[in-house]
Amino acid sequence: MYEKDGEKYFIVDSHMHFWDASPQNWVPGAEQYAKGWIECFHAYQGLGPADTHQPLEEFQHVSEEQLMREEFEEGHVDVAIFQSTYLKEWYSNGFNTTEQNGYLAEKYPDKFIVNTRFDPRDGDAGMREFEENVRKYNAKGAKLYTAEWNGDSRGYKLTDPEAYRFLQRAEELGVKNIHVHKGPTIWPLDKDAFDVSDVDHAATDFQGLNFIVEHVGLPRIEDFCFMATQEPNVYAGLSVVIGGLMHARPKFFAKVMGELLFWVGEDKMTFGSDYNIWTPKWQIEGLVDWTMPDDDQFADYPRLDTNGKKKILGLNAAKLYDIDVPADCRIVEGEGAQLVDEREVAQA
Amino acid sequence: MTVTSDAPAALVAGAWEALRTVRDPELDADVVSLDFVAECSVTEDGVAHVRLRLPTYFCAPNFAFLMVADAWDALSQVEGLSDVDVTLIDHFASDAINAGVAARAGFVSSMAGTEVGEAVEELHDLRRSFTERAMMAGTDLVVRPMMRAGATPEQVAGMTLADAPDSDDLRRLRARRRELGIPADDDAPLVVDPVGRTVGLEALPLHLRKARSYQVGVDANTSICKGQLAVRYGL
Numbered sequence: 001m002y003e004k005d006g007e008k009y010f011i012v013d014s015h016m017h018f019w020d021a022s023p024q025n026w027v028p029g030a031e032q033y034a035k036g037w038i039e040c041f042h043a044y045q046g047l048g049p050a051d052t053h054q055p056l057e058e059f060q061h062v063s064e065e066q067l068m069r070e071e072f073e074e075g076h077v078d079v080a081i082f083q084s085t086y087l088k089e090w091y092s093n094g095f096n097t098t099e100q101n102g103y104l105a106e107k108y109p110d111k112f113i114v115n116t117r118f119d120p121r122d123g124d125a126g127m128r129e130f131e132e133n134v135r136k137y138n139a140k141g142a143k144l145y146t147a148e149w150n151g152d153s154r155g156y157k158l159t160d161p162e163a164y165r166f167l168q169r170a171e172e173l174g175v176k177n178i179h180v181h182k183g184p185t186i187w188p189l190d191k192d193a194f195d196v197s198d199v200d201h202a203a204t205d206f207q208g209l210n211f212i213v214e215h216v217g218l219p220r221i222e223d224f225c226f227m228a229t230q231e232p233n234v235y236a237g238l239s240v241v242i243g244g245l246m247h248a249r250p251k252f253f254a255k256v257m258g259e260l261l262f263w264v265g266e267d268k269m270t271f272g273s274d275y276n277i278w279t280p281k282w283q284i285e286g287l288v289d290w291t292m293p294d295d296d297q298f299a300d301y302p303r304l305d306t307n308g309k310k311k312i313l314g315l316n317a318a319k320l321y322d323i324d325v326p327a328d329c330r331i332v333e334g335e336g337a338q339l340v341d342e343r344e345v346a347q348a
Numbered sequence: 349m350t351v352t353s354d355a356p357a358a359l360v361a362g363a364w365e366a367l368r369t370v371r372d373p374e375l376d377a378d379v380v381s382l383d384f385v386a387e388c389s390v391t392e393d394g395v396a397h398v399r400l401r402l403p404t405y406f407c408a409p410n411f412a413f414l415m416v417a418d419a420w421d422a423l424s425q426v427e428g429l430s431d432v433d434v435t436l437i438d439h440f441a442s443d444a445i446n447a448g449v450a451a452r453a454g455f456v457s458s459m460a461g462t463e464v465g466e467a468v469e470e471l472h473d474l475r476r477s478f479t480e481r482a483m484m485a486g487t488d489l490v491v492r493p494m495m496r497a498g499a500t501p502e503q504v505a506g507m508t509l510a511d512a513p514d515s516d517d518l519r520r521l522r523a524r525r526r527e528l529g530i531p532a533d534d535d536a537p538l539v540v541d542p543v544g545r546t547v548g549l550e551a552l553p554l555h556l557r558k559a560r561s562y563q564v565g566v567d568a569n570t571s572i573c574k575g576q577l578a579v580r581y582g583l
Contacts, residue, residue: 040576046575047572218568219374219569219572255564
C-alpha cells in the first residue's frame with residue numbers, strides 16, 4: 001500500500017519477473033541471442049532514473065532477497081503478478097518459467113500470483129504442461145509471447161487454429177486473463193510483431209476472456225487504441241509506458257497517457273513495473289504525483305484524478321484477479337473520469 | 349559518429365547527403381538525424397564504406413533490411429564513387445541482411461536457410477503501410493497548428509494544400525503523399541485518407557483525432573529508440 005496526502009493506494013504490480021539471464025543459463029550456440037536479449041533489457045533500464053541503474057551482472061539475475069525488498073519493502077506493492085516468459089531457445093532453464101516464479105509464490109502465497117503460459121506450437125505435450133501448471137499454481141492468467149522463437153518458427157498469431165484450441169481450454173480452466181506481449185523487444189522476421197489485429201479477432205471470439213495487451217502495442221500504440229476502443233474485454237498493460245517514458249520523456253509520456261485515457265479509459269489500464277527492468281517504487285510515486293500538463297497542446301486530453309490513479313495502480317487488476325482490497329483503499333464506483341464514448345470522440 | 353576519409357571532401361559530403369535520403373520507415377526520420385550512421389568514409393580508390401547501427405540488437409529485421417538496402421541504393425547514385433559497401437553492425441540478423449543486400453537479393457531469399465529464420469513475405473506492403481502512417485502523422489503536424497490558430501473544421505474540410513502555410517512539415521507531407529501516389533500539388537485537398545480520398549466534414553474530427561494518435565505514436569517511438577541508442581553507444 002502506498003499512502004500520499006492522506007490517500008491510500010492499493011498496489012498490484014501486474015507485470016513483473018524473477019528471471020535468470022546469467023551466462024551459466026545461456027544455451028550453448030545461442031549465447032549471442034541470450035546476451036543480446038538481456039543487454040537490450042538493460043538498455044531499457046537506462047531510461048529510468050540514474051540512481052536505479054544496476055550493473056549488468058546484477059541485472060542479469062537479482063537475488064530473492066533483493067526482489068522481495070524492491071517489490072514489497074521499498075516498492076509499496078501489495079500483490080505482484082508474475083508473467084512467466086520462457087525463451088528456452090536461448091536460456092537453458094528458461095528466462096523465468098512458471099516453476100521459477102512459482103517457487104517464490106509458494107513461499108509467499110499472499111504476495112504473489114503466478115501466471116503461466118502456453119505456446120500453441122507445442123501441441124498436445126504443451127497442452128498437458130499448460131493444464132498441469134494451471135492446476136499446480138491455480139493460475140488465473142497466462143502470458144503469451146507471440147514473437148517467441150520455437151524451433152524453426154519465429155512467431156505465431158492468436159488467430160492460428162492451434163492458438164484458438166489453447167484459448168478455448170484456458171477459458172474452460174478459468175484462466176481468464178490473457179496477457180499478450182505486443183511491444184518490444186523481439187521480432188518474428190517479416191511478421192509485424194506489434195500488429196494487434198489478432199488480439200482484435202480473439203477478443204471478439206472469446207468474450208469470456210480478458211486480453212491485457214502488455215506494452216500497449218508500442219510502437220503501434222495507435223492501432224492498439226483504435227482496436228481497444230471497440231473491444232470491451234481488451235485492457236492496456238502500462239509496463240514500458242511508465243518505466244520507459246515517464247522519467248526519460250515526460251512530455252511524450254503525457255501524450256501517450258492522454259491517448260490511452262482518451263481511447264481506452266482509466267477503467268481498463270493496469271500498472272506493471274516490468275521488474276527487474278525497472279523497480280516499482282519510482283514508477284508508483286511518480287504516477288501518484290503526476291498530472292496532465294496544463295499546456296495548450298494537452299488541453300483536449302482527459303485528466304487523471306486520484307481515483308483514476310487508484311484504479312490504474314491496483315483496483316483494475318484486483319478486479320481482474322478477484323483480489324480482496326482493504327476497505328480503506330476502495331473507491332466508490334462512478335467516481336472519477338468517465339469513459340470516452342462515441343459522441344466525445346466525434347466532437348474531439 | 350566517426351567521419352574519416354582520405355578522399356576528396358566532396359565525395360564524403362555526397363555520401364552523407366545520400367544517407368540523409370534514407371529513412372527509418374517506422375520513425376519517418378532519416379538515418380543521419382537518428383544517429384544510425386556509425387561510420388561513413390570514402391577510401392582513396394573511391395569506395396564508400398558505411399556502417400549502420402540501430403538502438404537494439406533485436407530491432408526489427410525487416411526495417412533494418414529496408415534501411416541497408418535503401419542506403420545502398422542512395423549511395424550508388426552518388427557520382428564519383430567507384431563502389432559502395434554498406435554494413436549493418438551489432439544486430440542479430442547482421443550477417444543475413446548484409447549478405448542479402450550486397451547480393452541484391454530480396455528479403456525472403458536473404459533470410460532463407462539462415463540461423464535467424466525464414467521470411468515469407470517481401471517488404472513492399474510493409475513500406476506502403478508505414479508511409480501511410482507517416483502521411484497520417486504528417487497531417488496532424490500540418491493541420492493541428494492551423495486549427496489552434498482558429499481554423500474551423502468547415503474551413504479545413506474545404507482547404508487545399510495551398511491554404512497551408514509553407515513549412516518543413518508541409519513539404520514532408522507532400523513528399524509522403526507523392527510516394528503513395530496521392531496528388532500533392534497546390535490544388536489538391538489538404539486532408540485526405542491513406543488512399544487519397546477527400547475526408548468530408550462529417551468524418552474530419554475523427555480522422556484528425558486519429559492523425560494525432562499516429563503522431564504521438566511516432567514521437568513516443570522516436571524517444572524510446574533515441575534513448576536506447578544513447579544508452580547502447582554511450583552517446
